[in-house]
């Protein structure tokens with residue numbers, strides 16, 4: 082009998098076998114395991130890109146272009162072989178010849194059956210593994226090349242056995258174990274994705290095929306462990322593309338992993354879990370690019386005793402169908418009747434929620450759900466109830482063992498969505514998943530918000546590891562704008578700048594210039610204005626003017642400060658957007674000749690004489706609030722800003738009567754928005770509103786451009802913004818488009834420095850007291866904003882202590898951060914609060930007669 086538990090199965094995907102560097106990593110891991118007395122079984126995919134090329138080959142061959150399609154495939158293998166110091170034409174002679182023959186066959190018959198397609202696709206794995214095994218052997222690591230089809234057999238539980246998406250038998254396989262004992266005293270290397278049908282033909286495992294192959298092999302060998310090597314270091318608590326504060330999940334139980342994989346986490350195919358769970362094999366997801374980093378461990382054991390939220394995910398393109406009828410009340414059999422048409426049309430239901438008189442079901446996005454199919458379904462359902470279909474919803478799911486017990490924590494996070502309808506709430510019977518369905522465009526924002534409020538690390542956390550941003554994989558950091566955080570580089574200067582007793586804002590003018598130039602340099606933006614309400618420091622105003630931006634002001638005092646600090650700006654480069662300001666400010670602004678935006682009827686109605694001969698812009702309320710917090714959403718039925726659409730006609734009449742011309746329209750609907758599509762919607766809305774207003778030349782899309790925040794929102798992608806603006810301009814060539822960002826220009830350029838005054842520990846919490854608090858930075862108290870906080874004095878020390886960072890103000894809300902991971906902190910240390918450049922000092926107060934932080938530039 083073989084020592085079965087001795088096997089470790091390693092699976093590598095197409096991106097992990099594409100170069101010599103990748104193969105060195107595979108070798109290191111395999112050799113390491115071998116030295117530790119394990120037997121290694123490697124499963125891997127075709128080289129990245131080859132499966133797609135083979136998939137296309139059949140089509141090309143039908144069209145008579147087989148040779149042109151084959152050559153790049155051969156060439157790619159020759160390339161990798163050369164890098165590995167191998168000769169592809171010798172090693173792969175059989176596969177190359179087979180492929181040519183198969184392609185020629187298709188070209189002749191003009192028919193690519195699923196059988197032939199499977200045969201062709203399988204070559205990708207066969208070729209790649211031939212090279213891999215030869216190279217490992219050349220390195221002295223004895224490796225037996227196994228044809229996976231001789232070990233994996235497709236299940237036959239239907240009359241027609243498919244070719245392209247089969248499941249395989251995976252009970253512990255003593256024959257295979259005995260065979261390997263005999264033939265493979267060293268390690269084994271084989272293909273993912275392929276298997277054999279009982280009739281001998283090649284079959285494919287379909288989507289997630291290689292992961293599934295590895296899980297099957299692990300189960301068949303009763304392996305000790307399964308390692309899935311991929312290009313991310315395991316599962317994350319959210320999609321890192323949505324929030325950089327997504328945290329690596331250190332450990333998951335099988336059922337949590339299954340739930341997350343099914344929610345579309347993308348790291349692992351959900352099919353992979355069942356075989357290893359049944360066999361009780363521990364599984365790890367690891368990253369080839371970071372081989373030394375611990376990934377996610379998946380096993381029967383939960384990571385900790387208490388219920389814990391593990392992840393928040395969002396699914397788009399969800400469709401809701403509601404059936405309403407009073408025939409349901411106390412009637413039996415209604416649900417069976419209601420679900421029957423779904424079954425008949427092969428439509429799979431994801432979530433269900435019912436009341437006494439209605440049933441709502443959700444359908445996941447699925448290309449097979451054609452409009453025709455939905456209409457037919459609707460017609461059938463209409464026979465038993467009144468049917469409503471809502472398209473394009475988003476399902477946001479909270480996943481973790483015992484989510485039900487965590488419900489009470491979710492309240493504050495949901496509060497921000499009071500404006501938006503929750504279309505459906507569903508709690509899974511397995512208590513692993515709670516899902517809410519909202520309108521499509523709210524999904525990402527809700528997901529981020531729930532994630533960032535609810536997923537907080539604890540000291541010595543067994544569940545969560547580093548955040549995506551900390552791991553340094555943040556895609557935003559690849560953007561040209563994102564140098565490493567400037568304050569890390571200028572740390573020594575900052576430590577010197579922090580006053581011994583007080584606090585100070587410090588602004589980095591290089592960062593201001595970089596951001597302002599990025600906006601001024603947008604190819605398709607006609608003009609950019611810096612919203613100085615974010616930060617009115619004169620050096621910043623001068624820097625943005627030098628970079629080519631104008632300035633947007635909200636009070637006459639701001640207009641004067643802008644003119645004083647940047648005298649090179651003409652009145653024409655200043656935009657004045659007052660709200661409920663007194664008459665005198667309008668009169669003065671018109672005298673100065675700056676652009677003036679009106680956001681109500683009152684000025685035109687009551688002071689018409691001011692506007693004779695003037696050009697003005699109208700601010701419109703698009704009725705659709707956006708932004709990071711309800712306090713910064715400046716549109717919607719309750720907002721005090723802007724004219725409602727049905728007031729525009731009256732404004733036009735009043736302007737005409739006063740002798741004024743309306744030359745611009747403006748919308749600013751909120752602050753802290755990361756999706757460029759927002760400004761596209763605004764642009765479309767404004768150009769529609771402008772259709773009947775022939776003097777309008779300018780459409781001002783407002784500000785609100787988001788930055789990277791510790792709470793998750795991401796810096797707006799200026800390249801994507803530019804592309805969007807280009808499309809907008811192409812669609813509406815008659816208009817100039819303007820933007821007026823504030824936060825984007827300055828937030829990341831500023832930090833708040835403050836000394837630690839005292840510390841305190843209670844049985845439940847640690848407190849770090851600073852020389853300043855909400856009197857200098859009110860954003861955490863006012864918006865629940867999360868600013869990064871570090872101990873600048875002890876930047877290199879291990880952060881394994883958790884504390885609330887508080888100020889000296891007599892208010893419980895005087896907290897700059899709660900539950901933050903820090904190194905143990907002491908009196909006199911310098912603490913740094915990040916993203917302090919926008920809406921920091923400008924919103925400061927003298928509450929408690931405490932001077933707020935002063936300002937310096939660096």
Ligand code: LLP
Nearest residue numbers: 612749752753784785786821822823824920
């Ligand atoms: N334009 C108008 C008409 C605005 O009202 C604002 C901001 C902006 C532009 C600039 O928005 P930004 O690009 O900075 O998001 N105190 C809050 C933000 C309030 C924003 C008020 N209006 C905060 O700290 O988040």
